[in-house]
Amino acid sequence: MQPSKARTRRVTLRDVARAAGVSINTASRALNGKPDVSEATRARVQAVAAQLDYRPNQVARGLRQQKTATLGVVVADLANPFFAEVAEGIERTAATEGYSIILANSEENQHREEQAVRTLVERQVDGILITPTQQSEATVRYLMQRHVPFVLVARYFEGLDVPAVVNDDREGARLGVEHLITQGHREILFLNGPPYNSSAKLRLRGYQDALEAAGIPFRPSLVINTDARSSGGYAAIQQALASGVRFTAVACFSDYVSFGAIRALRQAKLRIPEDVAVIGYDDIDLAAIVEPALTTVHIAKTRLGQVAAHMLLGMIGSSSTDQPQVGLTVLPPQLVIRESS
Amino acid sequence: MQPSKARTRRVTLRDVARAAGVSINTASRALNGKPDVSEATRARVQAVAAQLDYRPNQVARGLRQQKTATLGVVVADLANPFFAEVAEGIERTAATEGYSIILANSEENQHREEQAVRTLVERQVDGILITPTQQSEATVRYLMQRHVPFVLVARYFEGLDVPAVVNDDREGARLGVEHLITQGHREILFLNGPPYNSSAKLRLRGYQDALEAAGIPFRPSLVINTDARSSGGYAAIQQALASGVRFTAVACFSDYVSFGAIRALRQAKLRIPEDVAVIGYDDIDLAAIVEPALTTVHIAKTRLGQVAAHMLLGMIGSSSTDQPQVGLTVLPPQLVIRESS
DNA sequence: TTGTATGCGTTATCAC
DNA sequence: GTGATAACGCATACAA
Numbered sequence A, B: 001m002q003p004s005k006a007r008t009r010r011v012t013l014r015d016v017a018r019a020a021g022v023s024i025n026t027a028s029r030a031l032n033g034k035p036d037v038s039e040a041t042r043a044r045v046q047a048v049a050a051q052l053d054y055r056p057n058q059v060a061r062g063l064r065q066q067k068t069a070t071l072g073v074v075v076a077d078l079a080n081p082f083f084a085e086v087a088e089g090i091e092r093t094a095a096t097e098g099y100s101i102i103l104a105n106s107e108e109n110q111h112r113e114e115q116a117v118r119t120l121v122e123r124q125v126d127g128i129l130i131t132p133t134q135q136s137e138a139t140v141r142y143l144m145q146r147h148v149p150f151v152l153v154a155r156y157f158e159g160l161d162v163p164a165v166v167n168d169d170r171e172g173a174r175l176g177v178e179h180l181i182t183q184g185h186r187e188i189l190f191l192n193g194p195p196y197n198s199s200a201k202l203r204l205r206g207y208q209d210a211l212e213a214a215g216i217p218f219r220p221s222l223v224i225n226t227d228a229r230s231s232g233g234y235a236a237i238q239q240a241l242a243s244g245v246r247f248t249a250v251a252c253f254s255d256y257v258s259f260g261a262i263r264a265l266r267q268a269k270l271r272i273p274e275d276v277a278v279i280g281y282d283d284i285d286l287a288a289i290v291e292p293a294l295t296t297v298h299i300a301k302t303r304l305g306q307v308a309a310h311m312l313l314g315m316i317g318s319s320s321t322d323q324p325q326v327g328l329t330v331l332p333p334q335l336v337i338r339e340s341s
Numbered sequence C: 001t002t003g004t005a006t007g008c009g010t011t012a013t014c015a016c
Numbered sequence D: 001g002t003g004a005t006a007a008c009g010c011a012t013a014c015a016a
Helices: A013-020 A024-031 A039-052 A058-065 A081-096 A110-122 A138-146 A169-182 A198-213 A230-243 A255-267 A301-317 B013-020 B024-031 B039-052 B058-065 B081-096 B110-122 B138-146 B169-182 B198-213 B230-243 B255-267 B301-317
Strands: A070-075 A100-105 A127-130 A150-153 A164-167 A188-192 A223-225 A249-252 A277-279 A296-298 A328-331 A334-336 B070-075 B100-105 B127-130 B150-153 B164-167 B188-192 B223-225 B249-252 B277-279 B296-298 B328-331 B334-336
Touching: A013 A024, A013 A039, A024 A039, A058 B058, A070 A081, A070 A110, A070 A301, A081 A100, A081 A301, A081 B081, A081 B100, A100 A110, A100 B081, A110 A127, A110 A138, A127 A301, A138 A150, A150 A301, A164 A169, A164 A198, A164 A301, A169 A188, A169 A198, A169 A249, A169 A277, A169 A296, A169 A334, A188 A198, A188 A230, A198 A223, A223 A230, A230 A255, A249 A255, A255 A277, A301 A328, B013 B024, B013 B039, B024 B039, B070 B081, B070 B110, B070 B301, B081 B100, B081 B301, B100 B110, B110 B127, B110 B138, B127 B301, B138 B150, B150 B301, B164 B169, B164 B198, B164 B301, B169 B188, B169 B198, B169 B249, B169 B277, B169 B296, B169 B334, B188 B198, B188 B230, B198 B223, B223 B230, B230 B255, B249 B255, B255 B277, B301 B328
Parallel strands: A070 A100, A070 A127, A127 A150, A150 A164, A164 A328, A188 A223, A188 A249, A249 A277, B070 B100, B070 B127, B127 B150, B150 B164, B164 B328, B188 B223, B188 B249, B249 B277
Antiparallel strands: A100 B100, A296 A334, B296 B334
């Protein structure tokens, strides 16, 4: 008996083949369910493989097949439940379809995003899903130039004809503001996100749409750009209060911004919704739990990820030449009225 | 001029070598900063590589080097901000150290967890980080038997001597309950997590520790196991109220459970903290934002992930034989008193 | 200093 | 139905 190695070598296809008394080729065909292998040998090989607890080396397979069954995912902010849920949706459909995901977090930083994408390309992912920071179009152009299949999630570039799955931001914002107007509000503060963000741009339009439909003139002084964080909402309300602008309602870029806004409003002894109505956007699960429960625009976050992943897998599957005709998929938002408005 | 292919082949090291007029070997050495290559050729090769926009194929490299620079991560619930933040910490240090992460979500399902781990092993990850569901020890045993470096995060198995990075759950719970007692509470409801969860077990002990230190007898009727979700907290409070048990404070397994509990208490017209004090656990960022701001036990979530990742990288780096002597790292929790108590 | 040859583990192309 | 053999892209032991 040989002295056992401290670290036993992994069992390879060669080991299985040898133990089963067949060629390595036959072993491969047997295990992969390929035709032209007798049931007898197939069964024998499978038995041996199971007994040896053989696991195919996906790295070798990936190299050989020029296909890794891996999707690259770069999200803008993993700590934000919105993106975490999107990622969850992506992961779920990927797993269901036999794909793994390599996840990167850009932290809303353009440089990190570009770096992440380069890494993913080096790792030969079959496709990439990305919620772009949108501080530049560099990432998208790089991917197109490299002919790497990709789809944008939650955000997209208006000028570029690239595959994307988004929420109907304009309609969602319009819905929310319309609701506020229906409640009798005419002076509606809008705490928006960063101006380069496509959702922010579109939600601003939705805000304007709703005003226009009600014959309320648009006043730029009522919109404040924030960094889309709760601290941004908090600061924006303080700023608004200090500046003396009058408002009876505030529509926010996200639930997070809402939470910050609500906190600032309360510190100013304003009651919600009696003194000021507040609506958010996203409908993260905490929105329904906090007090007052937040009126907000629901986005099917998990679904967003699932649909995007399916779209990407479709692009990968159809081995035809570059097909940019996949286009934009828009998911409908949904207003959910709770207690804050 | 040739008709251009719809999809141009990727540029390989061979292409670079050819264009630079050197052997593929020299090209490799030049680009990888290996010694024994003249500065002249190195510069030339690098220039050619840059001009061709050469990207090394990490799959091929991984196969050759028996090392993928990839970490497998399986979290229990990606949609839960706690795990999302842990994952964020892992991703950040991995990226910093030149590693990518393959992320899987077990959704607290033992079967999915085992499946995920098998996939990760097949993909030749260099190590695995996992927040185990703990419904069985199968995963850990599998990893040990396979000699795959791994470390447990946030949860661990008391009987097993495996590397893990956790929060000091017992001390954290003790701290929180002690605080409640200091405020004069003696009838403290404890909404705990599932009984197989190591954090739940330890926090129960912490709860008991605090009671004992104050000379308050432990009453099993005051502890209710929940599924650790907000709906679980909500239901638990309703149950407690219906059963008629008296309590003036409630300590919760997590902030999520707290939120559900608070909602149920408010529906019963109980004021917080005047009628009932509430404390949570985790200190997710929303805890500071909601009204009333939640008193809770802070866990350095991102740090948890970072420390665990570093530990794993250390295990991978030290190419010594299996070293199970790495052991347990315990991070100190911190009580943060806000408005709900 | 540089080139040649081999192999990582697998699948695919061909004979047999 | 089965088995050699090549190739995927790269890194390395060794020869030159």
